[in-house]
Every structure is written in structure tokens, then in C-alpha cells.
Amino acid sequence: MMFLYASLVVILVLLLIIQVARYMDGRLRVLMYHKVSADGKKDFLTITSDDLEAQFQYLQREGYNPILFSDLVSYTVSKKALPSRPVLITFDDGYRDNFTNMYPLLAKYNMKANIFLVSSWVRDGKQATRSATKEGEEYLRVTDIAAMNPAEVEFGLHSLDHKSYSELSTEEVNVDIAGSKAMLTAKGVLFQPCLAFPYGAYPRRNARKQWDFFDVLAANQLALAFRIGNRINRLPLRNPLLVQRLDIRGDDSFQKFVRLLKHGKRPFS
Numbered sequence: 549m550m551f552l553y554a555s556l557v558v559i560l561v562l563l564l565i566i567q568v569a570r571y572m573d574g575r576l577r578v579l580m581y582h583k584v585s586a587d588g589k590k591d592f593l594t595i596t597s598d599d600l601e602a603q604f605q606y607l608q609r610e611g612y613n614p615i616l617f618s619d620l621v622s623y624t625v626s627k628k629a630l631p632s633r634p635v636l637i638t639f640d641d642g643y644r645d646n647f648t649n650m651y652p653l654l655a656k657y658n659m660k661a662n663i664f665l666v667s668s669w670v671r672d673g674k675q676a677t678r679s680a681t682k683e684g685e686e687y688l689r690v691t692d693i694a695a696m697n698p699a700e701v702e703f704g705l706h707s708l709d710h711k712s713y714s715e716l717s718t719e720e721v722n723v724d725i726a727g728s729k730a731m732l733t734a735k736g737v738l739f740q741p742c743l744a745f746p747y748g749a750y751p752r753r754n755a756r757k758q759w760d761f762f763d764v765l766a767a768n769q770l771a772l773a774f775r776i777g778n779r780i781n782r783l784p785l786r787n788p789l790l791v792q793r794l795d796i797r798g799d800d801s802f803q804k805f806v807r808l809l810k811h812g813k814r815p816f817s
Contacts, residue, residue: 576620576781577612577809578636578774580744580793584649595798597649603796603805604657607635614660617702617740621771624788638774638793639663640706640744642670643685647692654700663688664706664744664774667731690735704742705729705770714749718760725768741771748776748793765789778813 583594590596595603607614613631620636622628639646642665654661671689693703707713708728713721725743732739743765751757765773770789777792785791794808 574783576630576634576636576783576785576791577812578638578781578791578793579809580776580795581637581639581650582641583643583798584639584645585798586645586649590798592797592799595796597653599798599802600650601653601657602802604653604659606802606806606809607659608657614658616660617662617704617742617772621740621742623783624785625771630783637661638704638744641666641710642688642706644688644692645686647688647696651696651701655697660700660702662702662704662740662742664704664742665732665737665739666706666708666710666746667728667735668709670732670735670737672735690737693737698738703732703737703739704744705732705739706744707746710746712747712749713745713761714747714751718757718764721761722764722768725764725770729768741769742774743770743772744774744793750775750790762789778808780812 581595581600584597584600585594586597588596588598590599610633612633612635615630615634615636617636619628619630619634623630637659639650639661640663642663646661646663650661653659665688669687670693671687673690705725705728708724708731711720711724713724716724729739751761766789772791773789774791774793776795778794779792780794781792792812794812796805796808800808
């Protein structure tokens with residue numbers, strides 16, 4: 549009888565340890581989205597609002613805690629603690645459907661989102677009436693950005709006009725980042741010192757150019773920079789200027805979303 553009781557205690561302790569480890573796994577997941585459709589359209593860049601809602605429900609149910617850029621900056625720079633199971637939800641390019649279709653879901657599911665803006669695509673005053681730009685896409689207006697609750701949405705940089713950093717010289721990258729910051733500032737848009745590389749690209753094969761590239765990021769006072777990579781980041785971050793993101797494709801199944809969220813990219817998966 550005592551053996552049975554002791555065995556039960558051991559099992560309960562192990563279950564408790566597993567549960568604690570589940571919530572305190574010392575890792576950061578960064579999700580990368582783009583567009584959100586309300587009409588059921590989906591492709592590799594576009595997720596339906598229904599599918600996004602299902603993913604938000606899953607994150608909430610599984611105890612993931614959404615954070616903002618500023619939370620991760622504070623953790624990286626000032627060692628301010630993050631919540632258990634942190635997840636950074638990001639959207640690239642600044643499509644207007646992030647405001648019309650994604651934003652209403654945030655409060656409903658206690659989520660937070662972060663949008664990387666291409667500065668020249670943000671519509672202001674005179675441009676607002678002609679917000680359809682590149683290939684008919686519609687991008688965020690300054691009034692949309694101002695209407696979003698800063699406790700739910702923060703903004704970062706995604707270049708001046710979406711040129712690949714792997715194809716630009718170091719000086720051109722410097723001009724691009726500085727110009728992107730200046731343009732958002734002129735439009736009255738507040739942003740965090742966070743940058744997502746267009747196409748996830750940066751100079752990878754030239755060691756000297758890569759070194760100079762990271763010097764440019766530091767000189768522009770960027771605290772965090774993001775690639776793709778499809779892997780989960782261990783905390784503390786090994787390199788805050790090469791944070792990896794999980795590419796959440798709109799045409800993938802819910803089951804694939806769950807696998808990617810749990811495990812990241814794995815060989816032969």
C-alpha cells in the first residue's frame with residue numbers, strides 16, 4: 549500500500565515538473581504573417597480571418613502570452629523578465645487588412661500584434677484617397693495606425709521600399725534604414741527600434757560584408773532585427789540582430805501551424 553502511495557506521489561510530481569517545464573521552456577516563438585482576408589481567400593501570404601481566429605484561440609487555450617516589440621526590447625536591453633511562454637506575433641509590409649480584419653480579433657482573444665511597416669507604403673493625408681499602390685494592394689493609412697490601441701499593436705521597420713538587403717551595398721542599407729526611420733517620423737508614426745529584413749534576406753556569404761551590415765544596424769540604434777529561419781529562439785537571445793521567425797503561411801493546414809509552433813523547422817519534417 550505504501551509502495552502504491554509513493555508511486556502515485558512520484559507520478560504526480562513528474563506531471564507537475566512536465567507542466568512547469570511546458571510553461572517555462574526558455575524559448576521565444578516569433579510568428580510571421582502578412583495579409584488577412586475577410587472573403588475566404590488564402591494563399592501563401594494571405595490567411596483568412598477565420599483561420600487566424602482559430603490560431604488565436606489555440607494560442608490562448610495553450611497558455612501562450614503575446615508580447616510587444618517593446619517587451620522584447622526591454623528584455624534584451626534591460627533584462628526585464630518576459631512572461632511564460634512568450635510569443636511575438638508579427639505582420640509584414642503593413643497591409644490595410646491588418647487594421648480592418650486582424651485588429652478586431654486582438655481584443656477578443658487578448659492578443660497583441662506587431663506590424664513591420666514599409667515606410668514609403670504608409671499612406672498619409674494626400675495619399676489616403678489613393679491608398680491602392682503596388683500591384684493594387686492597399687496599405688495602412690496614418691489614420692489607421694493612429695486608431696489602433698498602442699497597448700495592443702506596435703510598429704517596427706521593414707525598410708524604405710522593400711529592397712533586398714542582400715543585394716544592397718552597406719552604404720545603401722544605411723541610407724535605407726535611416727530614410728525609413730525619417731519617413732515614419734515625418735508621418736507621425738511611432739515605431740520601436742526593431743527591423744525585419746525584406747524577404748528575410750541579409751548578406752550571409754560574405755563575412756566582411758556581414759560584419760559591416762551588423763555595424764550599420766547598431767549604428768542606427770536598432771535593438772532587434774528579424775530574419776525568417778523557421779526556428780524557435782532560445783532565451784536569452786544568442787544574437788538580437790538575427791531573431792528567427794516562423795513563417796505562418798495562409799495555405800497551410802491548422803495541423804501544420806500547430807507543429808511549426810511547437811517544434812519549429814525540423815530536418816526531414
